[in-house]
Amino acid sequence: MSNVQNDSSKSLGEIASEKIIKLIIDNDWNVGDKLPNEYELAEQLNVGRSTIREAIKSLTSRNILEIRRGAGTFISQKCGISDDPLGLTFVKDKYKLALDLLEIRFMIEPQIASIAALKATKEDIDHMTTLCNEVEELILKNEPHMDKDIEFHRAIASSSQNIVTTNLVPIINSSIAIFMDITNMQLRQETIDTHREILNAIIDRDANAAHDAMLLHLVHNRRNIKQVIRDNKI
Numbered sequence: 001m002s003n004v005q006n007d008s009s010k011s012l013g014e015i016a017s018e019k020i021i022k023l024i025i026d027n028d029w030n031v032g033d034k035l036p037n038e039y040e041l042a043e044q045l046n047v048g049r050s051t052i053r054e055a056i057k058s059l060t061s062r063n064i065l066e067i068r069r070g071a072g073t074f075i076s077q078k079c080g081i082s083d084d085p086l087g088l089t090f091v092k093d094k095y096k097l098a099l100d101l102l103e104i105r106f107m108i109e110p111q112i113a114s115i116a117a118l119k120a121t122k123e124d125i126d127h128m129t130t131l132c133n134e135v136e137e138l139i140l141k142n143e144p145h146m147d148k149d150i151e152f153h154r155a156i157a158s159s160s161q162n163i164v165t166t167n168l169v170p171i172i173n174s175s176i177a178i179f180m181d182i183t184n185m186q187l188r189q190e191t192i193d194t195h196r197e198i199l200n201a202i203i204d205r206d207a208n209a210a211h212d213a214m215l216l217h218l219v220h221n222r223r224n225i226k227q228v229i230r231d232n233k234i
Helices: 013-026 038-045 049-061 092-118 122-140 146-158 163-172 174-185 188-203 205-230
Strands: 065-068 072-075
Touching: 013 038, 013 049, 013 174, 038 049, 049 146, 065 092, 092 163, 092 174, 092 188, 092 205, 122 163, 122 174, 122 188, 146 163, 146 188, 188 205
Parallel strands: none
Antiparallel strands: 065 072
16 A cells, blocks of 8 residues: 655655655564665665665655664664654555544544634634635646645644644644545545535634534545445455
8 A cells, every 4th residue: 555656746766765665664674674785775676876875865864764884774763753753654554544543533633623613813714715725726627635635634723723733633634645545536526525614614613513524524534445445355
């Protein structure tokens, strides 16, 4: 489930970084394990050694890898803590991870939307409206909308005026990326409709409606993930 797709917006180093992460997952390598040397990685990933060096430098800065002088490159003891504090990058079963993340979102996001309906400022609402429109436009153009989708949910969390949820929700919402990966970005119209319902409820200062609209949004996601699992007989 950790397919690495070439993206014209990504550098060769970024793509190689993703491929190295996939290599770690697929081979069940653990914290402290040594990676193949630069030459071997370049051959395995069919890229140049300079690209491998760029990828390793990036993964080292993210605390996924560490370089031990004279010994080689190893999976870091603090693997991914800088941008993956929950350690989810290396969970192999992405279907279970998607469902588990969604379960956490069920616990917190409807309530966050409810609070946002009461506390969002005009500036917050304007920002959420812009993002909602941008997500809809991208979906209708059949263009990637994941980043804006995540940003929309982050804006809702931010408008709750709770500094903990502002930091927590972006982590939990890594499930959006996983969901889009395993479902091939389905639920296009449902996303448009439920995002709009959430936004309108917040604009109307209707906490109950915001709660229920977010709940419905997550229900659609869960139903779709379970259908994908059934279709793949996992």
